[in-house]
Amino acid sequence: MEIGHAHESRRATTGHVTVAGAEQETGINRRTIQRAIYSGALRAYRPGAQKLWIARADLDAWLAERVVAPTQAHHGAA
Structure with a gap:
């Protein structure tokens, strides 16, 4: 157990x-992230x-791709 925690800490x-x-x-x-x-x-690894x-x-690159342009956000509004 001790090793796992150290391994996670190092990765973080x-x-x-x-x-x-x-x-x-x-x-x-998290389900949205897993679907992505x-x-x-x-990209992710195990x-x-x-x-x-x-x-x-x-993660930052994926988030940047999800940015909604103002015209896209307004397009669906009535």
Whole structure:
């Protein structure tokens, strides 16, 4: 158990986050994040453990792609 926690801590300081961490940081539901991973829209990896890890740079890039332009946001409004 001790080793796992140290491993997670090291990954957190090297620019990676779990799905749960991404959910907490972004406010985006973890199922949405998982769907993005499984569809290939968001890169993640599982380095022999059960948890999926996402590089913060990949998370930031995925979030940037999700930005809604003002005309898109207003287009659906009545």
